[in-house]
Amino acid sequence: MPTTLELLEEHRLFGGWQQRWRHHSSQLGCNMTFGIFLPGPKGDTPPPVVWCLAGLTCTDENFAVKSGAQRVAAELGLVLVMPDTSPRGDEVPNDEAYDLGQGAGFYLNATQEPWRQHFRMYDYLNEELPALIAASFNISDRQAIMGHSMGGHGALVLALRNPHRFASASAFAPIVNPSEVPWGVKALGAYLGEDREQWRQYDSCLLMQQAAAQLPILIDQGDSDQFLADQLQPERLEAVAQQSGWPLTLRIQPGYDHSYFFIASFVEDHLRFHAQHLLA
Amino acid sequence: MPTTLELLEEHRLFGGWQQRWRHHSSQLGCNMTFGIFLPGPKGDTPPPVVWCLAGLTCTDENFAVKSGAQRVAAELGLVLVMPDTSPRGDEVPNDEAYDLGQGAGFYLNATQEPWRQHFRMYDYLNEELPALIAASFNISDRQAIMGHSMGGHGALVLALRNPHRFASASAFAPIVNPSEVPWGVKALGAYLGEDREQWRQYDSCLLMQQAAAQLPILIDQGDSDQFLADQLQPERLEAVAQQSGWPLTLRIQPGYDHSYFFIASFVEDHLRFHAQHLLA
Numbered sequence: 041m042p043t044t045l046e047l048l049e050e051h052r053l054f055g056g057w058q059q060r061w062r063h064h065s066s067q068l069g070c071n072m073t074f075g076i077f078l079p080g081p082k083g084d085t086p087p088p089v090v091w092c093l094a095g096l097t098c099t100d101e102n103f104a105v106k107s108g109a110q111r112v113a114a115e116l117g118l119v120l121v122m123p124d125t126s127p128r129g130d131e132v133p134n135d136e137a138y139d140l141g142q143g144a145g146f147y148l149n150a151t152q153e154p155w156r157q158h159f160r161m162y163d164y165l166n167e168e169l170p171a172l173i174a175a176s177f178n179i180s181d182r183q184a185i186m187g188h189s190m191g192g193h194g195a196l197v198l199a200l201r202n203p204h205r206f207a208s209a210s211a212f213a214p215i216v217n218p219s220e221v222p223w224g225v226k227a228l229g230a231y232l233g234e235d236r237e238q239w240r241q242y243d244s245c246l247l248m249q250q251a252a253a254q255l256p257i258l259i260d261q262g263d264s265d266q267f268l269a270d271q272l273q274p275e276r277l278e279a280v281a282q283q284s285g286w287p288l289t290l291r292i293q294p295g296y297d298h299s300y301f302f303i304a305s306f307v308e309d310h311l312r313f314h315a316q317h318l319l320a
Numbered sequence: 321m322p323t324t325l326e327l328l329e330e331h332r333l334f335g336g337w338q339q340r341w342r343h344h345s346s347q348l349g350c351n352m353t354f355g356i357f358l359p360g361p362k363g364d365t366p367p368p369v370v371w372c373l374a375g376l377t378c379t380d381e382n383f384a385v386k387s388g389a390q391r392v393a394a395e396l397g398l399v400l401v402m403p404d405t406s407p408r409g410d411e412v413p414n415d416e417a418y419d420l421g422q423g424a425g426f427y428l429n430a431t432q433e434p435w436r437q438h439f440r441m442y443d444y445l446n447e448e449l450p451a452l453i454a455a456s457f458n459i460s461d462r463q464a465i466m467g468h469s470m471g472g473h474g475a476l477v478l479a480l481r482n483p484h485r486f487a488s489a490s491a492f493a494p495i496v497n498p499s500e501v502p503w504g505v506k507a508l509g510a511y512l513g514e515d516r517e518q519w520r521q522y523d524s525c526l527l528m529q530q531a532a533a534q535l536p537i538l539i540d541q542g543d544s545d546q547f548l549a550d551q552l553q554p555e556r557l558e559a560v561a562q563q564s565g566w567p568l569t570l571r572i573q574p575g576y577d578h579s580y581f582f583i584a585s586f587v588e589d590h591l592r593f594h595a596q597h598l599l600a
Contacts, residue, residue, distance in 0.1 A: 052544065052575040054585050108388040108584065264332065295332040304388070305334050 075122035095189030106300035147194030262296025355402035375469030427474030542576025
């Protein structure tokens, strides 16, 4: 089936446009939606792109509606791409739990039944969607990536495995060591099976030890985040970074929790961090 | 029943706090929720307050989650109060339509059955909730008010009837002349009955002609708003203002629609407008 883009919504926002599109994904075998923010024109240069990956239970709309990122993206002349978090639809397997199945794709390529056929978010975000967006919008190939929680995991994994594709990466409250925390052990076990060797390609702490090249990373973490101690523990990634001299900044933000209110409070810093590397 | 406040949620946000509270309203005869943003401390002076009234189908949460107003309120040292748009609950009358009943209180005191007992949002916002908030939070009595759509109507009506209570008023895409547009004719007829003399106390165009004192008003209106021609027509209020030398600024924003993306794009201007009058 040829890929066609269907415009579902369009809103003027901070002098640019927030759009929501639907397309058929051959990787995922289902229809998918994504959001994109296109800043107002700033000269003739195609704008660079920041990918924004959302967390468990989210769709493409959470970041678009709640983060407030478009204000800063408009000022800096950045395109924001906001994908969904999993394949969707009646034909796509699901699970009653919020942390497995639809809304919980974990940005990997599943190898196990019943997930194997549709749950290929890694290839979707590494190949199919970037190619579709490059072919459909006037954008630069200068790109950065950020994400929240499970989406922070996705952003870090994509960046660590493709350090030349992205100028920089950042995350809010990311899952950095999924092989060792309950969310990750459950998801990696279900999607990839019990052979933990397969899990390494989706574990940021392990990937950083083997990365082909470095890129700057910024992480913000609230110290009142209910998931900090059991699921997140970003100091594990900071320790790996320190061992290898990796340019990673981890900021602990006092009193902040896991919500989009936390993201909204610091997204300006993240976009300025990316702009510094994208526009250099 | 003594009024007690129950804290439902609290999130750190831009150095301040976004809270959600529940209380029993004696005016409305039901439990109500409201949101409040408390900026971080700025010296010893209690901060001024901006009331934020939402539109049809909204709750106290829309403005809190989608407007992005807290960033600017934190910078300026303003408290934001975000009330619900109607009485709520199984015991409260409702209607299948989105523009009548729960979520559609129109900021008035109903006189007709079945609405009369609970739908008293005017008195709730003019008396009960301000008193509760003044008694419960360390705030200034310097206050301003703004709102969106039906909430823009509510903000203008409260300000025009109480010009000494508010330093300034503003609205995004407000209903300014409800006596003459379909949303208003339906709601005023249902809540107040067919005697149009009763409608005058909730019609900004008519109230402005009789107001006891003037206060500065700012209105933003998108020219791609789907409700502009049939329901809003803010130029009607601008014409009344021009007749009486009222300090009203109406800005038409090209390409913007009726959504919270429109509010987010211009809420900074509104809060700076209010701060100019509140902090003068």
